[in-house]
Amino acid sequence: MALVLRLALWFLHFFYSVFLALSSIRSRYFRTAPRLLTATRSKIPSHLALILASQESDLRTSQAQEALLRCTEKAIACCRAVGIRCLSVYDRQGILLEAFDANRERLERCLPTTHDQLSPEAVFPLTPPMSDDSDVSDGCHYKGKTYIKTICTGDAAEKRKKWSRNRSGIQRHRTHGSSNSENFTLHLVSRDTGKPTIAAVTDSLLRNVAHGLSGDVVPADGDAEGFSVSISDLQAILEGDRGYGPPDLMIVHNVTVPRRQSPPLELYSFPPWQARLTEIYYNGFTGFYDRWLRAKIFGRARTWMLLSELDICRALDEYSGAEFRLGK
Amino acid sequence: MPLLRSALWLRDKAIDRTRRAFLAVLRAGPIPQHVAFVMDGNRRYARIKGMKVLQGHVDGFVALRRVLEICSTLDIKYVSVYAFAIDNFKRPKEEVDGLMRLAEKALLELCTHGGVLAEHGVRLNTVGKITLFPPEVQVALAKATELTKDNHRAVLNLCMPYSSRDEMTTAVEETIHDALLRGKNEPITEQDIEDHLLTAKVNSPPLDILIRTSGVNRLSDFLLWQCAENTQVHFIDTFWPDIGLLDLLPIILDYQRKIWSY
Numbered sequence: 001m002a003l004v005l006r007l008a009l010w011f012l013h014f015f016y017s018v019f020l021a022l023s024s025i026r027s028r029y030f031r032t033a034p035r036l037l038t039a040t041r042s043k044i045p046s047h048l049a050l051i052l053a054s055q056e057s058d059l060r061t062s063q064a065q066e067a068l069l070r071c072t073e074k075a076i077a078c079c080r081a082v083g084i085r086c087l088s089v090y091d092r093q094g095i096l097l098e099a100f101d102a103n104r105e106r107l108e109r110c111l112p113t114t115h116d117q118l119s120p121e122a123v124f125p126l127t128p129p130m131s132d133d134s135d136v137s138d139g140c141h142y143k144g145k146t147y148i149k150t151i152c153t154g155d156a157a158e159k160r161k162k163w164s165r166n167r168s169g170i171q172r173h174r175t176h177g178s179s180n181s182e183n184f185t186l187h188l189v190s191r192d193t194g195k196p197t198i199a200a201v202t203d204s205l206l207r208n209v210a211h212g213l214s215g216d217v218v219p220a221d222g223d224a225e226g227f228s229v230s231i232s233d234l235q236a237i238l239e240g241d242r243g244y245g246p247p248d249l250m251i252v253h254n255v256t257v258p259r260r261q262s263p264p265l266e267l268y269s270f271p272p273w274q275a276r277l278t279e280i281y282y283n284g285f286t287g288f289y290d291r292w293l294r295a296k297i298f299g300r301a302r303t304w305m306l307l308s309e310l311d312i313c314r315a316l317d318e319y320s321g322a323e324f325r326l327g328k
Numbered sequence: 329m330p331l332l333r334s335a336l337w338l339r340d341k342a343i344d345r346t347r348r349a350f351l352a353v354l355r356a357g358p359i360p361q362h363v364a365f366v367m368d369g370n371r372r373y374a375r376i377k378g379m380k381v382l383q384g385h386v387d388g389f390v391a392l393r394r395v396l397e398i399c400s401t402l403d404i405k406y407v408s409v410y411a412f413a414i415d416n417f418k419r420p421k422e423e424v425d426g427l428m429r430l431a432e433k434a435l436l437e438l439c440t441h442g443g444v445l446a447e448h449g450v451r452l453n454t455v456g457k458i459t460l461f462p463p464e465v466q467v468a469l470a471k472a473t474e475l476t477k478d479n480h481r482a483v484l485n486l487c488m489p490y491s492s493r494d495e496m497t498t499a500v501e502e503t504i505h506d507a508l509l510r511g512k513n514e515p516i517t518e519q520d521i522e523d524h525l526l527t528a529k530v531n532s533p534p535l536d537i538l539i540r541t542s543g544v545n546r547l548s549d550f551l552l553w554q555c556a557e558n559t560q561v562h563f564i565d566t567f568w569p570d571i572g573l574l575d576l577l578p579i580i581l582d583y584q585r586k587i588w589s590y
Contacts, residue, residue, distance in 0.1 A: 005356035009584075012353060016581045194556065195518045202500045203516035206507050227504060231497045259589045264560040264582045272552035276493060280545045280563070318545070 020261045024285040034313035037081055041320035045248035047086040049189075049278065050075050050307065053268045054256040058093070065099050067255055067304035069106065072096065076110040076186065078312045086185040088247055092268045094190030100149050111153050112182035147192035148244050154183035193244055194271030201237050205229060238273050246274040249319045252282040253311060257303045261286060279322050281315035347573055351401045354580050358587040360536035362406040363399065366550055367392065369542025369567030376567075382426040387569035389434045393444045396484065398573055400448035402580070405482050406532050407450075410550045412488035414457065428465050431488070435472040449481030453530040456490035485530060492552040499524035499553075527554055535559045537583060539576075541568040560586065 035041070052068050059068075072089045079087045089096060100107075209227045239245045252265060265282040267275065286305070367388055374384025392409065399407050412431070417424060438445045438452070445452060454469045461469070469486075502524040503516055522528060527535075535554040540547075543565040547555065555561060560583060566575050 002356065005353055008353045009356045013581060013585070016578065195521075195553070198496065198500065199516050199518045199521055202503055202521060205500070206504045206516060209504060209508065227501070227508075229497060229501050229504070231493050234493075234497050234500065260585050263586065264562055264579075266558070266560060267556050269557050272556040273493065273496065275547055275552055275556075276549045277546060280547075280561075322545070 017261065024261060027283070027285045034310065034317045037078060037309055037313050037316075041316055043320050044082055044316060045084060045279075045319055047088070047245060047247045047249075048075070048079055048084050049088040049090060049247035049250040049270075051250060051252045051268055051270055052089065052091045052096075052255045052307075053252055053266070054092075054254065055258055055263070056256050059091070059095055059256075060093065063304065064255075065095055065103075067306060068096050069099070069103055071253070071255065071307040072107065072186075073110050074307045074309070075312070076107075076184075078309055080112060080182070080184065082312075082316065085183050086187070086245075086247075088187040088189050088244070090189040090193075090268075090270055092191050094192060096188045097147075097149055097190050100188055104151075107151065107186065111151060111186065112184050113153070147190065147197055149188040151186045152184070187244060189244060189271065191269040194269055194273070197238065197243075197271070198234075198273065201234070234273070244271060244274055246276060247278050249315060250275070250278045250280050251307075251311060251315045252280065253305075253307050254284065254286070255305055257286055257305065258284070279319050281311075281318055283311060283314065348401075350573060350577065351398070354577070354584075355402060357584040359403055359580070360583050361404070361533045362408070362535050363404050363537045363539065364408040364410070364535055364551055364555070365395065365568075366410045366538070366540035366548065367568040368540055368544055370569060372542060373567035373569045381423055382430070384569060385427060385430055389430065391569045391571050393438070395571060395576075396444050396450065397448065398576060400444075400450065400482055403482075406485065407482070408455070408485035408487060408527070408532065408535070408551065410487050410490065410548075412456075412490070413549065414460065414489045414491040414494060415549070416489065417460070428462055431465055432468040435468045439472040439475040445476050445479065445484065449479045450476065451479040451483050452476040453483060453485045455485045455487045455526045455530060457494060458489075460489050483530070483532065485527065485532060487550070490526075490550070492547075492549045495526050496521070496553055498526075522553070525553060527551070537562065537579060539564065539579060541566055541571055541575075 050071070052071055054064075068089075068091055075087055075089060079085075205227075237243060250270070252267075262284040264284065265280065370384035370388040371381050372384075373387065374381050377384075379387075396407065412427065416427075419427075435452075437443050440446065444450070452472050452475075454473060458466055458469060499521050503520050506512075506524070507516065507520075534557075535551060536558075537560050538547075538551060538555045539562045541564055543563065545563045547561075560579075562579050562582075564571075564575055564579075566572075
């Protein structure tokens with residue numbers, strides 16, 4: 001009987017694979033075309049996140065880095081064309097973060113510049129502990145790493161500069177000052193921006209309490225166990241000026257050919273705190289050309305699927321049709 | 329008329345047999361340990377069918393029973409459902425009061441003799457800030473938990489009223505308190521925080537699958553920490569009261585494909 005059931009299951013999976021293959025063809029060739037990138041939509045996200053996903057365990061190769069950079073460049077260009085002011089690019093292993101120094105100028109070339117505009121200001125995270133400045137946040141004090149690299153232009157750069165003005169150890173890169181530039185913020189994010197950052201914040205809060213440094217937060221009678229932290233406290237730290245704000249829309253894009261056709265959506269350790277209300281777009285189908293030709297010739301792990309304008313258009317179309325009820 | 333009744337009886341029998349056959353076939357492969365559901369779409373379902381909103385929630389409860397039976401037959405050990413969000417208290421008072429009355433009634437129905445939890449040996453855990461509920465609902469929850477505490481075949485985590493950010497914040501706070509009590513000097517790790525999450529306190533394993541119904545493509549503050557890694561997330565168009573085996577079939581098949589591809 002067990003053998004019969006296993007055989008039946010094998011057939012079920014066979015028919016399911018055929019169904020997925022047909023769905024992939026339908027998705028690629030027979031789906032209604034999305035609206036143009038610059039078409040008018042009822043709403044566009046102010047912050048778009050792009051997850052560059054891969055099922056391969058190690059992408060630390062120059063080809064991988066190049067593929068991720070090209071996806072980033074494409075995403076920046078599309079965001080600027082649509083009017084999206086903030087873009088996060090996430091890769092689980094932090095390849096873009098590691099490559100940031102060597103490729104900063106390449107990324108800066110994609111960002112808005114005008115004749116008399118602030119050149120992009122790269123702001124690097126602090127390493128703990130830096131100073132006794134207490135103007136980081138209004139609630140619990142956090143002085144540690146936030147594992148994020150950010151480039152801002154225009155007014156976004158001015159805002160970012162404000163919190164960094166009093167800090168030591170910040171590297172700033174600017175040519176000459178002016179305003180009236182196109183606002184744009186690029187975040188490079190990795191797994192460390194999520195759960196490890198929450199752990200680091202918790203550790204920092206613990207040490208503050210243990211050393212009685214948290215001021216108002218520790219009750220007057222000195223009972224450290226009376227310490228409490230609220231959602232708004234954590235929000236101020238994790239999403240504040242030093243942190244990483246929640247994206248409105250997230251596109252999950254496979255940069256390598258998945259092991260099987262149309263794997264379901266996964267979040268690849270994207271920062272959980274920030275994903276609370278993020279609209280998620282995912283198209284797991286891999287085209288025949290990529291899966292059966294390029295992957296067979298070059299190998300699955302070396303077949304790069306670059307982000308296309310089509311994917312971004314579909315994501316924006318879905319986002320503009322989404323309804324947010326916020327519990328009501 | 330007897331002929332029609334016989335035909336309908338045969339049709340229902342055939343459907344039931346087919347459903348059991350599919351479930352038996354699926355059980356021949358890997359089955360997820362922990363599946364979570366965001367039970368979304370009761371109100372839109374009711375509006376489309378021209379019903380009152382509360383009737384949509386009643387049909388949603390029937391769907392919950394149906395899904396629990398399917399999960400139990402498949403031998404899925406842990407099921408978590410997003411029954412009520414902390415933000416849902418913002419809904420109109422009439423709807424919230426109706427939901428509280430429904431919750432009281434539904435809990436007892438699930439757990440007493442003949443109810444689906446009793447029938448399938450499912451233990452009930454309540455995951456959330458229960459103190460926000462009216463006293464009657466808190467009593468019903470406590471009673472339901474007590475009635476099922478000796479059930480060992482499976483576990484149902486009823487997340488109500490729940491918010492993932494609230495859960496993470498409480499976990500951070502409790503991690504700090506714990507470290508202070510123990511005089512811990514080592515740096516706090518992700519695992520320390522994970523051990524203080526509400527799902528860890530009820531010994532739930534890592535989340536394998538998260539399913540949200542009604543076509544909404546968001547997590548909406550549900551199990552954010554738990555589904556960030558190695559969890560397959562499915563957004564399906566079906567409204568929650570309409571969910572059935574045909575919706576879950578491709579999801580289970582996808583899970584099996586993932587396990588076999590390792």
